[in-house]
Amino acid sequence: MPELPEVEVVKKSLKNKIIDLSFRKVLINTNKLRYTINKDLNKIITNKKILSIDRRSKYILINLEKNITILTHLGMTGKFFLVDKKKIHSKTSFYYKISNRDKKHNHVIFFLNNDTKLIYNDIRKFGFIKIISTKDISKNKHLETLGPEPLSKKFNLGYFEKKASNKKKNLKNILMDQSFVAGLGNIYVNEILHLSSLNPYKSIKKLDIKDVKKIIYFTKKILKKSILEGGSSIKNFNNSDGKDGVFQQQFKVYGRNNKKCTKNYCKGIIKKSIISNRSTFYCIRCQK
DNA sequence: TTCTTTGTTCCGGA
């Protein structure tokens, strides 16, 4: 599923391809996503130019002329495909196949004014597309409660101590808390705690400064690394037209139930448990 | 049939 690095890569890819273009029309095949799509979407964005594209947490914001912003979230299985009509030469061509992949889940098709179309495909329909007013972004209910971006300077030792030290939560839950730090999903929280050699059940109150420094360091490190790898995997794919933004990652702990710990010096076993309804993987030996 | 996934909301207990 798309995690923060994938969303960042999708944002960058869209930025390179669709800025300064305008929408010619929008076709809604299915309006029942996480939220019902505004039935006037076509009317609202047709002939509007795309000015800029931002990411906040795992949300993508496409800012248009006239104070219009498309706020979108990919949920679990959302993807954007950018399909260039000029490159589809035959039904056996790569671009044709891409544009017809999982076609029944192509819920929204945005036609752009350069003969390309941006397809929103979402198997599980947990994502959404909303229209909001650009000037009200900071007041939006999805965005206003979010904590700092994990890659920003605001997410630092001082912030962690100030915001978390009086809480009773365990480590896993505080890192999953979107109002504490925005955009870390289940997979990355598992990976960060493994890299930090810290147990997901450990109470925040029992952390020392060294632990907190490790968490912050590894959070930034793994996100940056994944963004770079995602960027290069798209590059190696030789186009961003068909790339769905979800790239195969090498996870060190997530999904490795009953397998050996991936750290060279550790011969522990990775165990799976459930914390707040989310699958949690950790090494019973090195994560203390 | 059951399990999985995310973000959000609701609820009961501390």
Place this chain on the structure above:
DNA sequence: GTCCGGAACAAAGA
């Protein structure tokens, strides 16, 4: 009153 964790919900596929 507030904080916390667990349950439920949406959809579809394995």
